[in-house]
Amino acid sequence: YNQFDPASPFVVYKERSSDEKKKFKKIFFDLMMEQKFMFSSPTLFNAGSDFPLCSSCFVGGLEDDMKSIMKAAMDTAITFKAGAGMGLNFGVLRPKGALVGRGGTSSGPVSFMNLFDQVGETVKSGGVRRAAFMAIMDVSHPDIEEFISSKDFMESFGLRLQDNFVASFMENVKEFLSNYISNESLFSLILSEIRRRIFEPLSNMNISVAITDEFMECVNEDKDFSLKWKGEEWKKVKAKDLFRKIAISAWRTADPGVWFIDRANDVDTVPSMGKILSTNPCGEQSLHNYTSCNLGSINLLKFVKNKNFDFDDFRKVVRIATRGLDYVIDVAAFPTGEFEQNTKMIRPIGLGFTGLAETLYKLGVAYNSKEGIEFATEVAKVMTQESIYESIELAKEKGSFPLFEENKDSLIRVVKNYFDKEEEKRKIESDVLKYGIRNSNWTTLAPTGTISLIMDAYTYSLEPQFSLAYSKNLIDGGNLIYVDPEFKNAVKGEQNIINKVIENGGSCQNITEIPENLRNIFVVAHDIYYQDRIKMQASIQKYISNSISSTINLPTSITIEEIENIYSLAWKNGLKGITIYRDGCKSFQPMTSIKKEKKSVLKQCQKWDRPKVVNGEIIKTKTGSGTLYTSVGFDENGLPIEIFINISKHGSEISAFSEALGRVISIALQGGVSVERLADTIIGITGESVTWDNGRLIKSVPDA
16 A cells, blocks of 8 residues: 555656546556556656656667767666666677777677676665666677676686586585584575675676577578678578577576567567667567666456456456556656657557466466467457557547657557457558557566565466465574465365475376366476477467566476477567576576476386496485485486495495385386486485585485
C-alpha cells in the first residue's frame, strides 16, 4: 500500500482533465491492490521522489573515440546512480592493434569493458544493489574471440587448465583461511569475493554476441566467416569453430548469451532512428541508442476463475495498463537530456505478463504440452493486439509519437504481423493511417523478479517453476520450507509427499505416490526438455512486439553440442535472443536442484565379455568416511562398464559397503542401465558425515 498510494497519483499527474485524473488514479490504485497489474519497481519506488526515474531499461551509445567512451562511462554512472541498468555495443570500437593517434595502437574494446565494469562496481544501482550492464559485440568484429572468453578466467589468459582447477584452488584457499577465520558468515563472504574477483571477471555485466543471419547460414553450411572492421577483412575463421567457442564459454560461465541482431532490426518500427545495436541488461528490450522503456506486468493468475481464464477481464486490464505506461513517459525523470529527448520522440512502452507457469498449474495444463503452448500464445496475441488498439485510442486523444509520420510505413508493416486474419490486417492498417498511434512499441517479457513477489504470482514472467518445494536454512539455525501453493493444494498438503519432493530436488517426477496426471501437470524447469522451452518462447515471441528475457536452466551434465543445438533451434524458431544457465557453472547461484532427466527408452545391451586389458582411470575423492578411490573401466566405445570402489578404512562396514556398491553399479552398467539413470538414483544421498572436496559438497560415499 505504501508504494501504491504515491504511484497512482504520480502516474496521472500530467493528465489534463481533472475528472480523468481522478478516475484513473483510482483505477490504477485498485488494479495494484488487486494484484492484477503492477508498474515496474523503479516506477513504484521512485514515484513522487526528487528524481522519479521510472524506466529499468536504457541503452546508451558509443563512438570510436575517447571523448565518446568517457561520455558513455559518465552516462552509465549516472544511470546506475539513478537505479537503472545500461546496455552498450562495444563492437563500434576499433580492434586491438588498430592504429590510433600518432602511431599508437588500440588496446581494443574488451579493455574498455573493464572500465565500465569498474563503474558498476563503484556506483551501485540506486546505491543499494549491484549495477546491471549489458555488453554486446558483433559476431564479425575482429576481437570477437577475446570478447567471447572475456568472462572465462582460464580462456582469457590463454590457459589450458583442467576444468576442476578453480574448484581445487578454492579448496586450498578454504583450508588455509579456516585456520584464521572462525566466523562462518565472514568466512563465506571472503571465499565468495576471492573467487569472484580472481576467477569471475566482468562480474557486473552480462555479455551477448550480436549474431547475424549471415553467420548462422555459414555455420549451417560449414563455411568460412570474415571478421571485419569498417568493411576491411582482418581475419577468416571457420564459422563452426567460432560458434563452438560461444557454446564452450556459455557452458563454462553462462556467458555470452546470443542476440539475433538482424531479427531485432527486421521488426524495428522506427528505422529513422538508425540501426538497433544493443539490448538492455536483461535482453527483453532491443533499443535504439540513448532511448529507454518503462515496463509493467499483468499477473495472469488473477484471471483464472473456476478453472477458466477470463479473457474479457484480461483485455480490459491490458487497455488500462497501456494507458498507464504511456502516462509514465511524461512524468518520469531521465538520467540525461539525451535519453529524455529520444525516448519521447518514439514513446515505447513494455507491457508484459507474469505467473504463466502458476496459471497453467491452476488451469490443470502442463507447461510443456500442446495445450500449454497454445494458451500462452493466445495470451501473448491478445495482450499485444489490445495494447496496439489502446495506443491508437491514445493517439486520438493526445496525438501520435513525434516520429510517426516518417516511420509509419515500417510501423504498419510490423504491426500487421501481430494479426492473423487478412481482414484484421486491413483494419489495423486503416486505423493507424487514419488516427495514428501513440507508441512505437508495446509489449515485452521482462524477468519480473520484484513485481512477481509483490503480486504473489509465484512464478516469474513466462519461466517455468524452478522448484515445487525446497527447504531454506535460516541464520538462527531453523529452516523455512517453501511449497508451491497450487501443488500443495493438489497433494492436499501431505507433508510426506512434500518432503519427498524436497529430497528429489523440487521435482515431483518419479515419485509414485503422486498420481501420474499430477506429475504431468506439475513440471519444473529441470523436468522440461530445452526443445520444449524453445517452442514455448518461440510461440510467445511471435506476438510480442519487442523481445523476451528468458534463461533455459540446464543440468550440469549438458554437453557443449547440446548448447550449440539450443542456439541453432532458437535462430530457426524465430527467437530474438536466448541465454542458458548450466547448473553450478557459477560460484554464486540463488537456487539449485537435482535434475531428473527423462528417458523414454532404456537401451538393453548384450552381455559384456571382459577382455584381459581394459582402459580406465582412478579417481581420488575425499569423503566424510575417508578417502575414496574409484577405478572406472571403459568399454571399446569409451563408456563406463565396470567400477571398483575402495575406501581407506579397510575391513570396516563402510569398506564392505563401498565394494558392494561398485559391484552392483558394474552389474547395472553391463546390463544396459544408463550412467545418467544410475547417477540420478544415487547422487544426493546423505550419510552421517559430509565434507568438501574440490569445491563440491560430498554427502556420502554414493554421492561421491
